[in-house]
Amino acid sequence: MIEVRNLSKNYGDKQAVNNISFKVEKGEILGFLGPNGAGKSTTMNMLTGYISSNSGQILINGVDILEDPKKAKSYIGYLPEIPPLYTDMTVDGYLNFMFDLKKCKLPRRAHLDDVCGLCKITDVRKRLIKNLSKGYRQRVGLAQALINNPPVLILDEPTVGLDPKQIVEIRTLIKKLGKRHTVILSSHILPEIQAVCDRIIIINKGVVAADGTADDIAKNITNEHRMTMRIEGETHTAADKKAIADAVKKIKGVKYVRADMEREKGIYDYDIETDGKTDVRREINKLCGENGWNILMLQLSDMTLEDIFMKITVGESLDLSDEENEEKEKPKINIVFNDGDQPVAEEPGNDDAAEESNNGGEE
Amino acid sequence: MGAVYRREMGAFFTSGLAYVFLAVFYIFSGYYFYNEVIAAGYTDTSPLFRDMFRIVLFLIPILTMRLLSEEKKNKTDQGLLTAPIGLWEIVMGKYFAAMTLYIIAESIIFVYAIVLGYLGDVVWATLLGNYFAMLLVGAAFIAVGLFVSSLTENQMTSAVVSMVILFFLYLFDSFADRFTWEWLYKLVTELSFYTRYIEFTQGVFNLTSVLFYISAAFIFNFLSVRVLEKKRWS
Numbered sequence: 001m002i003e004v005r006n007l008s009k010n011y012g013d014k015q016a017v018n019n020i021s022f023k024v025e026k027g028e029i030l031g032f033l034g035p036n037g038a039g040k041s042t043t044m045n046m047l048t049g050y051i052s053s054n055s056g057q058i059l060i061n062g063v064d065i066l067e068d069p070k071k072a073k074s075y076i077g078y079l080p081e082i083p084p085l086y087t088d089m090t091v092d093g094y095l096n097f098m099f100d101l102k103k104c105k106l107p108r109r110a111h112l113d114d115v116c117g118l119c120k121i122t123d124v125r126k127r128l129i130k131n132l133s134k135g136y137r138q139r140v141g142l143a144q145a146l147i148n149n150p151p152v153l154i155l156d157e158p159t160v161g162l163d164p165k166q167i168v169e170i171r172t173l174i175k176k177l178g179k180r181h182t183v184i185l186s187s188h189i190l191p192e193i194q195a196v197c198d199r200i201i202i203i204n205k206g207v208v209a210a211d212g213t214a215d216d217i218a219k220n221i222t223n224e225h226r227m228t229m230r231i232e233g234e235t236h237t238a239a240d241k242k243a244i245a246d247a248v249k250k251i252k253g254v255k256y257v258r259a260d261m262e263r264e265k266g267i268y269d270y271d272i273e274t275d276g277k278t279d280v281r282r283e284i285n286k287l288c289g290e291n292g293w294n295i296l297m298l299q300l301s302d303m304t305l306e307d308i309f310m311k312i313t314v315g316e317s318l319d320l321s322d323e324e325n326e327e328k329e330k331p332k333i334n335i336v337f338n339d340g341d342q343p344v345a346e347e348p349g350n351d352d353a354a355e356e357s358n359n360g361g362e363e
Numbered sequence: 364m365g366a367v368y369r370r371e372m373g374a375f376f377t378s379g380l381a382y383v384f385l386a387v388f389y390i391f392s393g394y395y396f397y398n399e400v401i402a403a404g405y406t407d408t409s410p411l412f413r414d415m416f417r418i419v420l421f422l423i424p425i426l427t428m429r430l431l432s433e434e435k436k437n438k439t440d441q442g443l444l445t446a447p448i449g450l451w452e453i454v455m456g457k458y459f460a461a462m463t464l465y466i467i468a469e470s471i472i473f474v475y476a477i478v479l480g481y482l483g484d485v486v487w488a489t490l491l492g493n494y495f496a497m498l499l500v501g502a503a504f505i506a507v508g509l510f511v512s513s514l515t516e517n518q519m520t521s522a523v524v525s526m527v528i529l530f531f532l533y534l535f536d537s538f539a540d541r542f543t544w545e546w547l548y549k550l551v552t553e554l555s556f557y558t559r560y561i562e563f564t565q566g567v568f569n570l571t572s573v574l575f576y577i578s579a580a581f582i583f584n585f586l587s588v589r590v591l592e593k594k595r596w597s
Binding site for chain 1: 365366367369370373374377378437438439440441442443444445446447448449594595596
């Protein structure tokens with residue numbers, strides 16, 4: 001559906017996008033993930049023909065965006081970061097304008113009713129856009145992108161600036177749209193991407209840092225396994241801590257041990273990283289039995305998308321001090337959304353599976 | 364093109380700009396009509412047109428200042444440029460919207476003609492000649508205004524710069540007398556918007572001048588398209 005080959009874009013000396021290549025299949029929901037200024041918006045602007053690339057090729061449905069821009073653009077519905085709304089128009093007036101602008105051949109009334117119903121803006125259709133709240137504007141922007149039923153939807157940070165309830169609504173809508181359209185959406189909010197997307201591309205400093213499902217990426221990025229154990233020593237003193245850490249470190253396959261905080265009195269947690277090939281749990285159990293230690297807790301912690309993201313984006317940019325500052329703010333944002341969205345983040349696993357099978361049945 | 368045209372026409376009226384433009388145009392043309400035609404006792408409308416040139420100079424930038432600059436400022440150009448339409452359609456839609464309003468304003472002259480008809484014989488030849496001359500000047504000036512509007516994100520900058528440019532085009536040939544070189548004198552007078560216009564008000568219908576104004580309109584619209592195009596590449 002979409003094919004991008006060796007795409008590059010410079011702004012003066014600054015290379016915004018550097019040799020990006022990827023493919024999006026029909027009916028896929030692709031998430032673009034990356035810190036601010038990573039080149040997400042630039043890539044999307046190039047995909048939609050708003051700006052041109054310095055080199056490389058973009059094929060939308062087999063049509064080169066530079067060779068036949070009108071045709072390629074007619075396949076795309078685009079919601080930019082700032083929705084392109086004329087604030088002096090009513091919602092209805094604006095959607096009619098976009099209907100004409102896109103030279104839509106569908107029956108006007110029915111199609112606009114459809115789109116408005118889908119985006120839940122039917123009750124504000126007679127109102128001026130300048131009087132609408134941010135959430136409604138975003139939805140009008142989405143409605144605009146949906147006009148003419150484009151096979152490809154490109155959404156640049158569709159949930160930015162919305163309240164948690166609206167975010168959930170928009171997400172649900174995007175997942176619904178994913179059944180009929182190929183969707184590319186960008187975000188720097190991880191749970192969102194995880195909840196909605198089939199596939200993830202992580203962009204950092206203008207290059208593709210990872211491409212695949214969240215699980216794939218986790219496997220590729222690291223083949224280490226991590227676990228947290230709480231082990232009770234004999235004496236309940238700091239001497240235990242050292243002895244346990246040293247002993248565990250000697251087990252074959254353990255790469256790294258670090259004693260964490262004192263969780264219960266005299267009992268410590270240990271972060272253990274293995275090489276991923278050997279399962280060290282039994283060895284540790286045996287070791288503890290031999291020494292008279294008690295395992296009070298064992299928790300396997302596989303890498304979350306957040307860990308992966310931090311690893312990719314922070315790990316590689318430690319040398320740049322100003323980049324680092326930017327990253328530091330990120331976790332805060334994520335934590336906020338993490339809490340609120342926990343129920344949503346749990347659903348998608350089932351939903352996705354259901355949708356995929358639906359898709360398969362339809363086509 | 365139709366969609367852009369209809370939206371711009373709507374925006375002219377919802378923003379109130381159309382009313383201001385039409386009101387100012389009618390006030391000044393009415394004043395000149397009374398003062399230089401009726402009160403002076405002539406049925407020739409040429410003096411009215413001669414003086415309206417200066418008013419149009421200031422009014423057209425107000426008509427065009429918003430057209431492309433506002434799109435850039437509000438990022439609505441992303442909607443236009445990613446829609447399956449060509450750059451020419453965008454520019455021409457906006458251009459003809461401004462032209463339409465200008466023609467509505469200018470056509471007040473036919474109301475004056477009716478008034479004149481009661482008082483004496485209307486000199487239709489000069490009236491129509493002048494009408495088309497003003498139309499052509501407007502066509503060229505609106506293209507200039509639209510071009511300037513494509514260069515900036517600020518409406519005010521767009522209006523002021525267009526006014527300065529149009530004023531320069533107006534005063535252009537008054538420098539001509541200072542030039543001692545024959546070829547330069549000739550070049551400047553040939554390129555003068557004002558001299559050609561005055562020729563019309565004196566009753567000369569010059570086809571070269573018609574072509575001159577139409578070419579100027581085309582060139583500046585072409586430049587506007589290039590500016591939009593270049594923005595994609597930078």
